[in-house]
Amino acid sequence: DAGVTQSPTHLIKTRGQQVTLRCSPKSGHDTVSWYQQALGQGPQFIFQYYEEEERQRGNFPDRFSGHQFPNYSSELNVNALLLGDSALYLCASSLGGEAFFGQGTRLTVV
Amino acid sequence: AQSVTQLDSHVSVSEGTPVLLRCNYSSSYSPSLFWYVQHPNKGLQLLLKYTSAATLVKGINGFEAEFKKSETSFHLTKPSAHMSDAAEYFCVVSDPTLFSGNTGKLIFGQGTTLQVKP
Incomplete structure (x- = not known):
C-alpha cells in the first residue's frame, strides 16, 4: 500500500498565478x-471531500477550491496566489x- | 468550539530522561483527542488517540497520554527519551462531524518542538 501520495513535492509560483496540487488517498479511503x-504553525483545515462533494470547509477564502474524482483522488486549487499562501499543504x-497524512507539497510564492 | 493549547513551544530533555508534553483542550462535546508527530521533511504520523474508552492511552514508540476531563488535559509522556524522538509534536482535537463514519476536521495545536540532547 503506497499510503497517501501528493504531487508535486515542491513548487515555486509567482504572485497572482494559479496552482493545482494533487493527492491520491490511501487505498480504499473515500x-x-x-x-x-x-512555517512554525500547526496545520489549518481547509476543506474535506466525500463522494465528490465538499463536506466541511474551514476559514479559507473562495480562492481555495477543490475537487474529488470518482477514484477518490483529489485536487486543491488556489487562484490569485498571495505571498501569504506560501506553506506546506497536507492531504x-x-x-x-x-x-x-501525505508528506505534503511545499508551495513557495514569490 | 473546539480548540487545543500546547503549553510549551519547545521542550529540551536529555536522552534517557522522561518526556512530558502538555496539552489542554476545549470542547463542547465529548472529544476525540490525538497526538501526532512530525519529523523534518516527513508527513504527520499518529502516535495515539483517545476516543472515550480507557483514559490512559498507549501509543507507538513507548508514548502514552492520559485524558483528564476534570483538568481538560491530554498530556503526552514517555519514560525515557531517545535521540530519534526529536521532532515536532501536535496535540489535536477532532471536530465532530454530522456525517457518521467519517473523520471530521482536525484542529491542531501550535506544536511543541522536542529536543533530545545526548
Missing part, C-alpha cells in the same frame, strides 16, 4: 481533507477512522 501548514485520507 474521504480526503486538505490542510495548510505555515489526509480516512475511512471512518484514523486520518493518514
Whole structure:
C-alpha cells in the first residue's frame, strides 16, 4: 500500500498565478481533507471531500477550491496566489477512522 | 468550539530522561483527542488517540497520554527519551462531524518542538 501520495513535492509560483496540487488517498479511503501548514504553525483545515462533494470547509477564502474524482483522488486549487499562501499543504485520507497524512507539497510564492 | 493549547513551544530533555508534553483542550462535546508527530521533511504520523474508552492511552514508540476531563488535559509522556524522538509534536482535537463514519476536521495545536540532547 503506497499510503497517501501528493504531487508535486515542491513548487515555486509567482504572485497572482494559479496552482493545482494533487493527492491520491490511501487505498480504499473515500474521504480526503486538505490542510495548510505555515512555517512554525500547526496545520489549518481547509476543506474535506466525500463522494465528490465538499463536506466541511474551514476559514479559507473562495480562492481555495477543490475537487474529488470518482477514484477518490483529489485536487486543491488556489487562484490569485498571495505571498501569504506560501506553506506546506497536507492531504489526509480516512475511512471512518484514523486520518493518514501525505508528506505534503511545499508551495513557495514569490 | 473546539480548540487545543500546547503549553510549551519547545521542550529540551536529555536522552534517557522522561518526556512530558502538555496539552489542554476545549470542547463542547465529548472529544476525540490525538497526538501526532512530525519529523523534518516527513508527513504527520499518529502516535495515539483517545476516543472515550480507557483514559490512559498507549501509543507507538513507548508514548502514552492520559485524558483528564476534570483538568481538560491530554498530556503526552514517555519514560525515557531517545535521540530519534526529536521532532515536532501536535496535540489535536477532532471536530465532530454530522456525517457518521467519517473523520471530521482536525484542529491542531501550535506544536511543541522536542529536543533530545545526548
